[in-house]
Amino acid sequence: MRIDSLKLTNYRNFTAQKISFDGKLTAIVGKNGAGKSNILEAVAMLSGIRPIRVETDLDLVRFGAESAKVEGEISSEGDTKSLIVNLQVIDRRVGKSFYIGAFKKRLVDFVEVFSIVVFEPSDLDLVSGSPSLRRRHLDRFLSSIDGKYWRSVSAYGKIVTRRNKILGRIGEGRAKPLELGFWDSRLLEHGKYVSKVREEFFEFLNFVEAVNDSGPVSSFLPTPSIVSGQAVQRVYPERSRRAVGNPSRTATRENISGFFWNLKQSVLTEEKLKNNRERDIAAGITLSGPHRDDFRFVHKKRDLEFFGSRGQQRMAVLALKLAELEYHRVKRGQRPVLALDDIFSELDWEHRNTVLSVISNQQTIITAAEKESIPREIFKKAKIVEL
Numbered sequence: 001m002r003i004d005s006l007k008l009t010n011y012r013n014f015t016a017q018k019i020s021f022d023g024k025l026t027a028i029v030g031k032n033g034a035g036k037s038n039i040l041e042a043v044a045m046l047s048g049i050r051p052i053r054v055e056t057d058l059d060l061v062r063f064g065a066e067s068a069k070v071e072g073e074i075s076s077e078g079d080t081k082s083l084i085v086n087l088q089v090i091d092r093r094v095g096k097s098f099y100i101g102a103f104k105k106r107l108v109d110f111v112e113v114f115s116i117v118v119f120e121p122s123d124l125d126l127v128s129g130s131p132s133l134r135r136r137h138l139d140r141f142l143s144s145i146d147g148k149y150w151r152s153v154s155a156y157g158k159i160v161t162r163r164n165k166i167l168g169r170i171g172e173g174r175a176k177p178l179e180l181g182f183w184d185s186r187l188l189e190h191g192k193y194v195s196k197v198r199e200e201f202f203e204f205l206n207f208v209e210a211v212n213d214s215g216p217v218s219s220f221l222p223t224p225s226i227v228s229g230q231a232v233q234r235v236y237p238e239r240s241r242r243a244v245g246n247p248s249r250t251a252t253r254e255n256i257s258g259f260f261w262n263l264k265q266s267v268l269t270e271e272k273l274k275n276n277r278e279r280d281i282a283a284g285i286t287l288s289g290p291h292r293d294d295f296r297f298v299h300k301k302r303d304l305e306f307f308g309s310r311g312q313q314r315m316a317v318l319a320l321k322l323a324e325l326e327y328h329r330v331k332r333g334q335r336p337v338l339a340l341d342d343i344f345s346e347l348d349w350e351h352r353n354t355v356l357s358v359i360s361n362q363q364t365i366i367t368a369a370e371k372e373s374i375p376r377e378i379f380k381k382a383k384i385v386e387l
Helices: 038-043 123-126 131-145 147-171 177-207 238-244 270-275 277-283 308-330 349-356 378-380
Strands: 002-011 013-018 025-029 065-075 079-090 093-100 103-105 116-119 259-264 294-299 339-340 365-366 383-386
Touching: 002 025, 002 038, 002 079, 038 065, 038 116, 038 308, 038 365, 093 349, 116 308, 123 308, 131 177, 131 294, 131 308, 147 177, 147 378, 177 259, 177 277, 238 270, 238 378, 238 383, 270 277, 294 308, 294 383, 308 349, 365 383
Parallel strands: 025 365, 025 383, 116 339, 339 365
Antiparallel strands: 002 013, 002 065, 065 079, 079 093, 093 103, 259 294
16 A cells, blocks of 8 residues: 555645655655645545644634645556545635545545554554543544444533433433433444444453564564565464464564553443443433543553653654554555654664665654654655655
8 A cells, every 4th residue: 555646735734745755765855834734634534534733623624725635646556546635715714525536435434545644743642631531533544444443432522412411411300311321322332332442452462472472562663584484473363363363473682672551441231231321310421431541651560651761752652653563554555654754763774774674664754853853764766855
């Protein structure tokens, strides 16, 4: 999977901008404020990822313009598709429409075409930020792989909102507890699938091991010596093996090993909903379910939010991103694009080598404020785009 070109019209700070990408490695260089991150953001929009650096979608449209457009040419397994995101300003609000070629598509169908994993400095907030931030990251990633997950997590959020309103009305004496029955059944239907997919993903992160039997798959970095079909797994429950498939053969790097992701699930069951009903009514909100899930970054049994250095936190997030690349390959049969947003200024030489060892395994796009901050090994191989 790769992106061949990107065309922006009235997007962010760009009036008109077109970029052609190398099939392997592209480096986008420009001063702060030139729009490097905006380009990666636009590429991510073609995968259905909603920009997080905005208060409203109005921020995506160049000031004074009434519309904006993001267009990309995507190649995958010999097939090329044109993806378009239109943004139209109407009464200070932005409406989005999605096209594959000339055909308008629902977002859930649009996201099936293209995928990208982005690593940017703000991702460090995943370690020390709020549980809702980690859940949003998890939902964006899993939704890019599994359309049913996208539909279930979207429906689940709406059901929780509706159920909470009914709980509030019950507490005020304006509704009866019997009204919860229908919403409880729908909550269970969608919540169970969301919990199942999240659990499978974390099983993949923490329990699937590669040929050399040296740690979780996220502790490994793919190398050019990958041998197809030689991967093995330890003996885990049958459902776990079905969920994760066969990871590629990999080799360890000491400076990125030893990480663990602790998923803290609030699992929904019919019995739990019934037992918690009085508590939910008293609180006026739904107190259990996937909307209360969280996960923690752990290294050598220590929570990195409280006991990790900034370097350890950075590498834990990088390890998560590399695991996401591998999980996508297992589930969808191909690697997504990898985007690294100005990270080399944040990494020491040892950790730079870790990144260098993985960028050649898929199309990679990097950004940098100065050419001098790009490692020489990358600079020699990359197509340089200057803004």
